[in-house]
Amino acid sequence: xxxxxxxxxxxxxxxxxxxxxxxxxxxxxxxxxxxxxxxxxxxxxxxxxxxxxxxxxxxxxxxxxxxxxxxxxxxxxxxxxxxxxxxxxxxxxxxxxxxxxxxxxxxxxxxxxxxxxxxxxxxxxxxxxxxxxxxxxxxxxxxxxxxxxxxxxxxxxxxxxxxxxxxxxxxxxxxxxxxxxxxxxxxxxxxxxxxxxxxxxxxxxxxxxxxxxxxxxxxxxxxxxxxxxxxxxxxxxxxxxxxxxxxxxxxxxxxxxxxxxxxxxxxxxxxxxxxxxxxxxxxxxxxxxxxxxxxxxxxxxxxxxxxxxxxxxxxxxxxxxxxxxxxxxxxxxxxxxxxxxxxxxxxxxxxxxxxxxxxxxxxxxxxxxxxxxxxxxxxxxxxxxxxxxxxxxxxxxxxxxxxxxxxxxxxxxxxxxxxxxxxxxxxxxxxxxxxxxxxxxxxxxxxxxxxxxxxxxxxxxxxxxxxxxxxxxxxxxxxxxxxxxxxxxxxxxxxxxxxx
RNA sequence: GCCCCUGUCGUCUAGCCCGGCCUAGGACAUCGCCCUUUCAAGGCGGCAACACGGGUUCGAAUCCCGUCGGGGGCGCCA
Numbered sequence: 079x080x081x082x083x084x085x086x087x088x089x090x091x092x093x094x095x096x097x098x099x100x101x102x103x104x105x106x107x108x109x110x111x112x113x114x115x116x117x118x119x120x121x122x123x124x125x126x127x128x129x130x131x132x133x134x135x136x137x138x139x140x141x142x143x144x145x146x147x148x149x150x151x152x153x154x155x156x157x158x159x160x161x162x163x164x165x166x167x168x169x170x171x172x173x174x175x176x177x178x179x180x181x182x183x184x185x186x187x188x189x190x191x192x193x194x195x196x197x198x199x200x201x202x203x204x205x206x207x208x209x210x211x212x213x214x215x216x217x218x219x220x221x222x223x224x225x226x227x228x229x230x231x232x233x234x235x236x237x238x239x240x241x242x243x244x245x246x247x248x249x250x251x252x253x254x255x256x257x258x259x260x261x262x263x264x265x266x267x268x269x270x271x272x273x274x275x276x277x278x279x280x281x282x283x284x285x286x287x288x289x290x291x292x293x294x295x296x297x298x299x300x301x302x303x304x305x306x307x308x309x310x311x312x313x314x315x316x317x318x319x320x321x322x323x324x325x326x327x328x329x330x331x332x333x334x335x336x337x338x339x340x341x342x343x344x345x346x347x348x349x350x351x352x353x354x355x356x357x358x359x360x361x362x363x364x365x366x367x368x369x370x371x372x373x374x375x376x377x378x379x380x381x382x383x384x385x386x387x388x389x390x391x392x393x394x395x396x397x398x399x400x401x402x403x404x405x406x407x408x409x410x411x412x413x414x415x416x417x418x419x420x421x422x423x424x425x426x427x428x429x430x431x432x433x434x435x436x437x438x439x440x441x442x443x444x445x446x447x448x449x450x451x452x453x454x455x456x457x458x459x460x461x462x463x464x465x466x467x468x469x470x471x472x473x474x475x476x477x478x479x480x481x482x483x484x485x486x487x488x489x490x491x492x493x494x495x496x497x498x499x500x501x502x503x504x505x506x507x508x509x510x511x512x513x514x515x516x517x518x519x520x521x522x523x524x525x526x527x528x529x530x531x532x533x534x535x536x537x538x539x540x541x542x543x544x545x546x547x548x549x550x551x552x553x554x555x556x557x558x559x560x561x562x563x564x565x566x567x568x569x570x571x572x573x574x575x576x577x578x
Numbered sequence: 579g580c581c582c583c584u585g586u587c588g589u590c591u592a593g594c595c596c597g598g599c600c601u602a603g604g605a606c607a608u609c610g611c612c613c614u615u616u617c618a619a620g621g622c623g624g625c626a627a628c629a630c631g632g633g634u635u636c637g638a639a640u641c642c643c644g645u646c647g648g649g650g651g652c653g654c655c656a
Contacts, residue, residue, distance in 0.1 A: 090656085091656090092655085092656050094655090094656080124656060126655095126656085127655055127656065129655085130655075130656090188654090190654095192653090192654065195653085195654085196653090199652085199653085202579095202580090202652090203579070203580090203652090204579085205579085206579040206580065207579075207580065208579080208580040208581055208651095208652055209580090209652055209653095210652085232654095234654050249583095252582095252583065252584090253595090255582070255583075256582085257581075257582070258581075261580075261581060261652090262581095262652095263652080266653085266654050268654085269654040270654060271654075273654085275653090275654070275655090275656090276655070276656045277656095279656095280656090295650090296582095296583065296584095296649080296650060296651095297649095297650055297651070297656090298650095298651095298656090299582065299583065299650070299651075300581075300582055300583090300650075300651040300652075301651080301656095321583085323583085323584080323649085323650095324649065324650070326648090326649075328589085330648065330649080331649090332649085332650095358590095361590065361591085361605085362590070363590085363591090364591095365590080365591050365592065365604090365605095367592090369592090369603090369604050369605075370605095371590095371604085371605055371606090386592095388590090388591070389583075389584060389585095390583090390584050390585065390648090390649085391583095391584075391648075391649055391650090392589090392590065392591090393589060393590075394589095394590095395589050395590060395606065395607085397589080397606055397607055398589075398590065398605080398606045398607080399606095400606095401605090401606055401607085402606090404619095408619095450618060450619060451617090451618050451619065480616090512615090522615085523615060524615060524616070525615090526615070527615035527616075528615070528616055530615090531615080531616060531617095532616095537616095537617095538616065538617080539616055539617035539618080540616080540617065540618090541617085541618090542614085542615085542616085542617090542618095543615075543616090544615095
């Protein structure tokens with residue numbers, strides 16, 4: 079393959095907090111594209127905002143991306159041939175090109191103060207105009223500017239934007255997009271504190287890093303003409319652009335904490351599987367050509383296609399994410415399920431920090447049974463109360479009704495008598511006894527089993543009894559912080575509670 | 579306010595570029611039925627959309643124009 083055809087894409091986050099699902103989706107699309115095309119995925123950290131950037135946020139970023147299952151070929155943590163990969167370490171590069179533009183006359187020093195500029199902006203807004211820099215400092219010669227600088231004046235550097243004409247480009251997802259140059263303000267490329275501005279740094283970095291495709295959020299669409307102008311001022315070849323639509327919350331405003339979890343970190347802690355999150359994110363604004371939607375990362379790589387990316391904003395649907403999480407949970411082995419579930423059970427003090435072999439074997443079975451229908455792992459401890467909590471006095475309305483029926487009392491009385499002298503219990507004994515009761519009373523089906531379920535679990539619903547009974551019996555012999563009551567114990571307590 | 583993007587079931591979307599195969603397909607959610615000693619899972623089925631108005635055409639979700647709605651941008655933030 080010719081070198082110029084090599085696909086090189088990048089994710090360029092600024093380390094200002096936890097990574098948001100919107101950025102995670104952008105990361106995923108870039109990564110899928112690179113992996114499918116056999117290209118390179120590059121991580122570059124845009125930390126030129128001294129106010130908001132923090133070094134530890136970079137670690138979070140890396141951790142979250144790796145957890146999601148993404149990897150990169152070049153980046154601040156692993157290096158690469160086009161480094162450094164932090165903008166704060168590339169300042170000399172930006173200055174070199176800024177100087178070049180200054181000398182060629184395509185950029186100029188601007189001495190206007192932030193206050194002055196704000197004033198101009200307000201005036202324009204008040205007149206219903208799109209704010210645009212007046213161009214006041216355009217006429218200051220480079221020599222004049224340098225002597226003012228030498229005299230201690232502060233100045234930013236701006237790019238000269240042509241006064242007329244239109245600028246058009248072909249966006250890979252949006253098609254042809256046009257801008258009227260007379261509405262575009264001369265962008266600041268270097269701030270008066272010497273730091274490069276975003277529009278300048280991205281262009282320098284993307285070009286120097288030979289980025290072939292810029293795949294990013296739609297919020298950057300209107301920056302693109304400024305960046306294209308910079309490419310041509312520097313005589314560089316343009317990358318392809320692809321602008322992804324935004325991710326919204328239920329009320330059609332930008333997804334925020336108000337809507338629920340939004341950071342990758344939060345989803346991880348809630349117990350969403352990384353493969354479920356990436357699957358869901360891929361489905362937000364992209365659809366597989368064949369109907370099947372439950373897909374692993376490897377499958378996404380082969381199926382992904384920028385041409386199938388939708389142009390309109392998408393609302394983040396937690397229900398569908400949970401459904402996908404359940405689907406991916408089903409794909410795991412019992413052992414894997416336990417491994418993932420354990421921290422949540424420990425957190426809830428259901429199990430101690432160390433497990434005996436018997437405990438972990440039992441837990442493996444329990445998790446495998448109870449995980450059915452669980453949206454996210456953090457919901458699991460709640461499900462475990464079926465095993466660990468038995469409180470007849472806290473029956474809900476439904477359970478109370480079931481157990482108060484006259485036939486139910488009859489069933490329970492008999493069951494209590496027949497189990498009174500037993501030392502041990504099993505599902506087989508349960509089946510025998512219920513058979514006898516059926517014969518003696520003629521009560522069968524729901525009327526027979528439902529009261530017994532309530533008596534054994536203190537709930538109207540739960541696991542099937544043929545699974546529940548052996549599980550509880552086995553669990554009752556194990557030493558848990560909160561013990562599991564045996565079936566016989568449960569019957570005894572329940573009978574007492576009902577005054578049978 | 580101005581500029582740019584966008585508009586198919588409640589939600590994510592297929593179809594649109596290359597008009598007829600669309601009685602508009604799938605998935606989530608929801609409702610019902612079946613299975614099941616309850617619940618869940620699973621199976622089956624139902625409800626549900628081309629924003630609106632004009633064109634063009636024998637024929638428009640698909641092409642053109644306008645209106646309205648939504649989003650983004652208009653920073654010495656990225």
